[in-house]
Amino acid sequence: MRGDIRFLRRGRPVRLTAASPTLTLLDYLRLQERATGTKEGCAEGDCGACTVVLRRLRGERVVYEPVNACILLAGQADGAEVITVEDLADGDTLHPVQQALVDRHGSQCGFCTPGFVMALFALYHAPAPRALDRARVNDWLAGNLCRCTGYRPIVEAALASCAGAPSDRFAAQEEESRHALQRLAGNDDLFVGTPERFFAAPTSLAALGQLCAEHPDATLVAGATDVGLWITKGLRDLPRIIWLGRVRGLDVIDDGRDAVGFGACVTLVAATPHLAAIDPDLGELMRRFAGTQIRTTGTVGGNIANGSPIGDLPPALIALGATVALQHGETPRSLPLESFFLAYRKQDRREGEFVRMVRVPKLAANERFRCFKITKRFDEDISAVMGAFKLRLDGRRIVGARLAYGGMAEIPKRARAAERQLIEVSLDRPESFAGTLAALAEDFTPISDQRASARYRLDVARAILRRALTEIAGAPTSTTRIVGRREAVHDGAG
Ligand SMILES: Cc1cc2nc3c(=O)[nH]c(=O)nc-3n(C[C@H](O)[C@H](O)[C@H](O)COP(=O)(O)OP(=O)(O)OC[C@H]3O[C@@H](n4cnc5c(N)ncnc54)[C@H](O)[C@@H]3O)c2cc1C
Ligand code: FES
Ligand code: FES
Structure with a gap:
């Protein structure tokens, strides 16, 4: 059992041993580290001013994920390298996306610009296919708001700087970063705090089942794109948090002949191509689901477990005939998705029970x-x-x-x-x-x-x-x- 949250900053490990379970990454950066380049605009995942990039390992791949630091818990950065707007320039030499913004007059107000820079930095490192056109840039930037009408030069800067293969110093250091991230990750369960106030991140289904049984009133967190707002806008104190993001198996996609199984923690970004392959309307639905930052952290399981009457996936998956698999301790059960929703924000889910996966049938020929x-x-x-x-x-x-x-x-x-x-x-x-x-x-x-x-x-x-x-x-x-x-x-x- 590990008693600290660990992430990398500028190549060095940061260890948080006494952090509040609901400390957001933005508050860590701005209030503790005094890295104030990252801004707070809306504090609810809408405006993108707080965008930072998490460089992390997804399987063997090093990925650069743009996230909203305002609603991301600091603990969710565990195992990643946190990259902020202060980190991009190399001495006096601006990063290519920064230089492109300067060249095209895309740097406007000081609130939105750091967020745009970081969103573009993530686009600069986005995996192939790299066909980059205006439509893709517009989609990518949907989670960054600018109210001064200045999108055109920003989009131009993206087109100019993000189309080729990445060749910045982050790309040059990628192998070094891979090793550092591998050393950081570890396989041990994480528990920071006391039984009364904690941030826990189990790594196995068995450990998750046990934690949920011991603390049935704990708040389960997947991407925190809903839960984060309970903290920043609802000002709720959530003393016990169990983060599902490190549980092995919950991020698995099982794409079979007749159905696709999505582990509860599969992100919306990862689910999108599989859903789009079932039907193009689902691809379009996902394209319009929030913005890139929310889709990067938000999960399929969270969208269902949340029980919102206006969530996007539940109606689509109910129409397709999806089933949801739940687990309580070691006991699994599954039910048709439509039966999971009982009343307003009341789901057929016992205390301590969690959503394990969702199975979505593919369409038959007729x-x-x-x-x-x-x-x-x-x-x-x-x-x-x-x-x-x-x-x-x-x-x-x-x-x-x-x-x-x-x-x-x-x-x-x-x-x-x-x-x-x-x-x-x-x-x-x-x-x-x-x-x-x-x-x-x-x-x-x-x-x-x-x-x-x-x-x-x-x-x-x-x-x-x-x-x-x-x-x-x-x-x-x-x-x-x-x-x-x-x-x-x-x-x-x-
Ligand atoms: C700016 C913004 C835009 C958004 N746009 C959209 C949109 O277009 N369409 C839409 O549908 N939603 C939207 N949302 C809502 C949200 O992003 C989605 O509901 C998302 O899928 C939630 O996933 P999550 O992993 O972040 O859930 P979390 O916030 O981590 O959790 C949500 C709820 O589910 C519970 N939970 C999570 N995982 C499990 C599990 N495995 N088992 C049991 N309980 C679990 C949590 O305890 C909590 O009650 C938006 C949110 C924001 C902030
Ligand atoms: S401050 Fe607006 S998205 Fe985070
Ligand atoms: S850049 Fe901030 S409002 Fe346009």
């Missing part, structure tokens, strides 16, 4: 899928309504339907009445879709809140279902999914 995320802002926004639909077809006849929504009820939920109305409906008779659209009013009585009115929600729920049915019936629509090439590829795969 199945079609669509999903739509409706938000006020295109990028980095939470859904007002999210709808995901899977149909099973016998020729042109609908023989099975799973329609799931977020934002329409206190939990992510299937529209059972609307589903019933679809069975035996022919795709060639669009007039018969009316029954299923009307039935949505039986399934849902949405609320009005700051994101949308109840009436808007019901209208939009109908509109996206109508759109899905129209597209699946074969009539092209304009934007998200055009029947044609993708559909042909999909059919061919079956």
Whole structure:
């Protein structure tokens, strides 16, 4: 058992032995180390001003992960090298991304610029494929906000500096860094504090099960992109934290012929290609899930366990027929994902039980899928309504339907009445879709809140279902999914 959190700063190990379990990485940097180049803008993962890069080992690979230090716990940096904006320049020589920002007048206010620099530094080191165009840069920077209208020179700087293979001194020192990270990592369980106040990071499922049994009231943390806000915005004291990020096996993806299994701690970034391979709409959904920094740390398991009625993955995975595997001590069980959500923020999960994995079936040759995320802002926004639909077809006849929504009820939920109305409906008779659209009013009585009115929600729920049915019936629509090439590829795969 190890009693200190360890990470590297400028090549040297930092050891935290008496840190508060909820100390954020940003507070460590700014208040303890006095490295104040990293800024606090929103303190809730939205603006990117606090972006730092964690250089760490993922398997054999050295990766550079941009994260929001404001909501990342210092303990989550364990085993990594923390790189901040102060570290990039080599004496008087700016880093290539810094120089490109200067050359193109992309350095604007002092709040956002350090975050942009660090996001670009991570892009500079992002793994191949390195096809870098404006669209990819825009996606990459969705988690960095600038309110002074200055994106154009920043994007130009990214295009100019991040397109080639990395050749900075970080790349030159990578082997040295790999060895230092290997020495740092270790396989021992981590426990900092006392039984009353601690930050723990077990490394095995057995140790996690035991810790959860001993401290059933402890807060489980995966990426902390939800939990971090309880601390910075809710000002909650979370005295006992169990971080899942070091548990072996929880980050495994088992991509089989008929289904993909995602360990609970698989990050949203890692899950994306596997989800996109199931259906392009899922790839698009993930592209619009928060911003790069949140997707880098946030996890599949956290999005489900969190139980939010407006989380993006639950409706999509319910429509696909996913199951969730839980574990309590050494006892496993699994259940259909839709049965996991019981009431507002109440899940079918006992104290001390944790989500181990989620199994997502792939589409059969006669199945079609669509999903739509409706938000006020295109990028980095939470859904007002999210709808995901899977149909099973016998020729042109609908023989099975799973329609799931977020934002329409206190939990992510299937529209059972609307589903019933679809069975035996022919795709060639669009007039018969009316029954299923009307039935949505039986399934849902949405609320009005700051994101949308109840009436808007019901209208939009109908509109996206109508759109899905129209597209699946074969009539092209304009934007998200055009029947044609993708559909042909999909059919061919079956
Ligand atoms: C700026 C911003 C933008 C966001 N945008 C989106 C968005 O577009 N779409 C969306 O759906 N969400 C969004 N979120 C919410 C959040 O990023 C996701 O819900 C994310 O998937 C949470 O994963 P995590 O690993 O960070 O969870 P954590 O914060 O670590 O945990 C979330 C909850 O799940 C519990 N938990 C975590 N793992 C387990 C486990 N294995 N077993 C049992 N309990 C567990 C925790 O105790 C906690 O209650 C956003 C958040 C922020 C800050
Ligand atoms: S301070 Fe805004 S994302 Fe961290
Ligand atoms: S760079 Fe800070 S508001 Fe634009």
